Structures are given as C-alpha cells and as structure tokens.
Amino acid sequence: MNELLEYLFFTPAIADKFAAALQENDLVYVREIESMQGATLLKIADGVDDALWDSLDELYEVLNTEDQALLEAGLVDEDAKSTAGIYLQLAGGRQTVAQINPDVMNRMLSVITMDEFNAFIETIVRNVETPDDSAICQRQPN
Structure with a gap:
C-alpha cells in the first residue's frame, strides 16, 4: 500500500x-x-x-x-482509569494524540462546542507548525 x-x-x-x-x-x-x-x-x-x-x-x-x-x-x-486525549492532525499527514486532564477537558466542553474546541486546537497546531513572529496586532484574524 x-x-x-x-x-x-x-x-x-x-x-x-x-x-x-x-x-x-x-x-x-x-x-x-x-x-x-x-x-x-x-x-x-x-x-x-x-x-x-x-x-x-x-x-x-x-x-x-x-x-x-x-x-x-x-x-x-x-x-x-479516566483519561482524555486530543487527536491532532499534523502537517505532512502525521497524527498524534495529546493526553490532557479529563477534568479540564470536561470543563472546556461544558462552555464551548466541540466544533469551537476543534477550531481552537487546529489554530494552535497551525501556529506551532508555522510560527509567525510578527506582532499579534499586525496579524490577520483566523
């Protein structure tokens, strides 16, 4: 394959x-x-x-x-035991799971939707993989 x-x-x-x-x-x-x-x-x-x-x-x-x-x-x-993980799709097709505290995950998902959470995580991954050193006030909103 x-x-x-x-x-x-x-x-x-x-x-x-x-x-x-x-x-x-x-x-x-x-x-x-x-x-x-x-x-x-x-x-x-x-x-x-x-x-x-x-x-x-x-x-x-x-x-x-x-x-x-x-x-x-x-x-x-x-x-x-209780665990939680965030499935991350990285550049080049790589994938990983980031383990997080399940209580923190539950608290986050009690106030935002799963779509909002996923968009937040995708923004973090994108910015880690392709950093932008310009001032945050000069960047275009995502």
Whole structure:
C-alpha cells in the first residue's frame, strides 16, 4: 500500500463495524493498534473511487459519533482509569494524540462546542507548525 487512508476508533466493537463495511466492499485493509491510546487504526489504500469513499466517509462519521458516545458514557472499560486525549492532525499527514486532564477537558466542553474546541486546537497546531513572529496586532484574524 502506497498512500493510505486511516480511520481511528477507540472501541474495538465500532472498529469491527467499519471493518465489516470494508470487507463488504472488497477493500483490503490493515488493522493496527495505536501505541499511545490503544485505539484501533484501520488503513486502506488511497485509490477508492469517489462514490465509495463518500459512503465510507459518511459511515465513519456515524460510527465516530457512536464511538465517542461510548467513550463519554464510560461503557468501554469500567476498570480503566479516566483519561482524555486530543487527536491532532499534523502537517505532512502525521497524527498524534495529546493526553490532557479529563477534568479540564470536561470543563472546556461544558462552555464551548466541540466544533469551537476543534477550531481552537487546529489554530494552535497551525501556529506551532508555522510560527509567525510578527506582532499579534499586525496579524490577520483566523
């Protein structure tokens, strides 16, 4: 596999649902366990036709919502300690998870939406990866 599309899941049962859809569409995939969070990463070759890719993307969005709901409800592993992480997409396609205090994360999400939070994190990542040394009052708003 040259270029890969990657799909990250935090619960094995949800990852299995997505893997079943890949199998139903005769797509070869690689399953890996992500080292930082133990999440399941499903990788497929980037060459899927647009209609199938759109369908997979829609399914991923639905399953990702279900995956997150299970995590938030604490149904994944009742014996696991409470953790939170922010999934970061870096330049060049690199990905990482930044671990943060779950109480802090819950407090932030109690006052802003997930979209606002994601936009905030993307701004931080972009500015860390491409720093701007000009005065903040001279910069264009993002």
